[in-house]
Amino acid sequence: MRFGACREAPVKIALLPGDGIGREIIAEAAKLLERLRRDGLPIEPMPDATLSLARRADAVMLGAVGGPRYDALPRESRPEQGLLAIRKALGLFANLRPALSYPELERASSLKPEVVAGLDVMIVRELTGDIYFGAPRGRRTNAAGETEGFDTMHYSDSEIRRIAQVGFEIARKRQKKLCSVDKANVLDTSILWREVVTAVGKDHPDVQLSHMYVDNAAMQLVRDPRQFDVIVTGNLFGDILSDEASMLAGSIGMLPSASLDANRKGLYEPIHGSAPDIAGQNKANPLATILSLAMMFRYTFGRADVAERIEQAVRKVLGQGLRTADIALPGERVIGTREMGDAVVGAVYGNIRERAR
Ligand code: IPM
Ligand code: MG
Numbered sequence: 001m002r003f004g005a006c007r008e009a010p011v012k013i014a015l016l017p018g019d020g021i022g023r024e025i026i027a028e029a030a031k032l033l034e035r036l037r038r039d040g041l042p043i044e045p046m047p048d049a050t051l052s053l054a055r056r057a058d059a060v061m062l063g064a065v066g067g068p069r070y071d072a073l074p075r076e077s078r079p080e081q082g083l084l085a086i087r088k089a090l091g092l093f094a095n096l097r098p099a100l101s102y103p104e105l106e107r108a109s110s111l112k113p114e115v116v117a118g119l120d121v122m123i124v125r126e127l128t129g130d131i132y133f134g135a136p137r138g139r140r141t142n143a144a145g146e147t148e149g150f151d152t153m154h155y156s157d158s159e160i161r162r163i164a165q166v167g168f169e170i171a172r173k174r175q176k177k178l179c180s181v182d183k184a185n186v187l188d189t190s191i192l193w194r195e196v197v198t199a200v201g202k203d204h205p206d207v208q209l210s211h212m213y214v215d216n217a218a219m220q221l222v223r224d225p226r227q228f229d230v231i232v233t234g235n236l237f238g239d240i241l242s243d244e245a246s247m248l249a250g251s252i253g254m255l256p257s258a259s260l261d262a263n264r265k266g267l268y269e270p271i272h273g274s275a276p277d278i279a280g281q282n283k284a285n286p287l288a289t290i291l292s293l294a295m296m297f298r299y300t301f302g303r304a305d306v307a308e309r310i311e312q313a314v315r316k317v318l319g320q321g322l323r324t325a326d327i328a329l330p331g332e333r334v335i336g337t338r339e340m341g342d343a344v345v346g347a348v349y350g351n352i353r354e355r356a357r
Contacts, residue, residue: 010042011301014057019079020274021284021337022063028286028341029061029293032310035345041306051086054267059300060086061293062269067276088128092259092267093159094166095125096295097242099225104318105250108327111222116248121228122170123245125238126163127259129155130189132235153189155234160196162262167197167232168204177229179210181217181237193234214241221245246271253285253326256292258299266300268292282336285324287314290344313347 015030017023033045046053054060065079075081086092101109101119109116134152142148164180171178180197182190194211201209212220214237220227221241225248233241246252252272260266270288278284291314298307321332322343328334335343 010044011058012044012046012056013296014046014054014060016054016060016062018063018065018274019067019069020064020276020279022065022274024280024282024284024337025270025286025289026061026063028337028344029289031341032290032293032345032348035348036306051089054086054090058265059296060090060267061289061296062267063289064270064272064274066274069276084132086267087259088133090265090267091128091261093126093128093262094163094260095123095127095238096170096258096260096299097123097125097238097245097255097271098295099123099242099245099249099255101249102254102315102318104321105254105327107329108250110247111225115222116225116250119225119248120174121225121245121248122174122230123238123242124163124167124170124230124232125242126155126159126232126234127238128235129159130235153187153236155189155193157192157196160193161200164197164200164232166260167230168200168207168209171207171230172204175229176206177208177210179212179217179228179231181212181214181231181233181241183214183237184211185213189234197232217241218244221248242271251285251326252288253324254287254291256288256295258292258295260299264300266296268296282338283325284337285326286337286341287324287344290314290341309348310344313344313350316347316350317343 013033015026017026030045033043037043046057065083070078099119099121101116106113106117131151131153134154137151139147139149167178180194182193184190184194218241221244231241246255249255255271256268257271258266258268270292272288275284290310294307294310297303297310317340322335322340323332324337324340325334
């Protein structure tokens with residue numbers, strides 16, 4: 001059984017490996033894409049893309065950026081700035097970060113298995129506003145002659161409205177619970193945030209909306225993470241809470257992400273970093289990248305069927321006991337990046353054969 005066509009013309013997927021382990025994990029995603037392409041899916045991987053290629057592509061797959069070789073550089077030359085610039089230039093305002101606990105990996109979480117078993121949280125993080133991009137920012141000398149650094153937290157009502165709408169739409173397709181996270185007991189930005197999210201909620205009476213202060217949300221995520229279905233929050237709070245949530249899932253090496261624009265064009269990347277300490281050693285876990293590819297099929301190409309097959313293949317290899325070092329418990333056999341990628345490709349096609357019978 002073959003995959004049907006997405007569209008008439010092949011969709012273009014830009015591959016940006018980045019730094020550190022980026023090249024290795026992107027190679028595994030490229031391997032799966034190539035296999036899907038040979039099987040008839042009309043896709044065209046574009047390797048080593050730049051921002052201009054990224055603009056022309058239908059979707060972008062990013063490895064990871066950052067590393068010690070940039071440590072001495074000023075902020076404007078660091079790769080993090082490049083990533084922020086791509087997000088802004090492409091209008092990727094909606095960042096989706098799911099945290100799922102796989103039964104096989106429950107014991108790999110730093111939390112007790114009974115706290116994380118069955119966890120399935122989606123964090124919807126606003127990605128092109130907030131204190132990340134607010135002006136003015138910089139340094140100045142204050143009245144006392146001291147140097148001070150300053151940034152501006154900033155949200156307009158239209159920015160809040162569009163991310164709230166994404167949150168409600170996603171919640172509507174899941175357990176219909178949306179928790180909006182802010183700091184409305186202290187920040188004016190958050191007071192507006194809460195008002196606008198509440199107003200958008202009036203158009204979504206089928207979704208149960210709640211509000212939580214960010215400090216409480218950080219605590220609730222480790223106390224009882226399964227109370228959450230979808231969380232919607234601003235850029236800074238979402239950055240912090242999504243790293244926290246990644247630990248519930250066992251390893252940051254398992255978590256994919258999607259960053260979408262208003263037309264669902266997206267940049268897909270694992271949420272982990274470039275791990276320079278293990279780069280080039282065939283040790284990195286490619287599953288977050290492969291799961292990001294699944295998200296690409298679901299959100300940009302509208303192919304939930306392909307996404308589900310990839311996700312099932314990942315569950316299958318975990319079920320078979322295959323583990324990269326980051327998800328292995330003491331004594332478990334460890335395989336490399338390439339072997340894990342091969343296993344997933346094999347499982348995707350195994351699934352297809354089983355279904356075709
Ligand atoms: C993330 C990262 C980035 C961010 C950095 C690398 C700029 O932490 O994607 O969560 O803060 O958004
Ligand atoms: Mg982060």
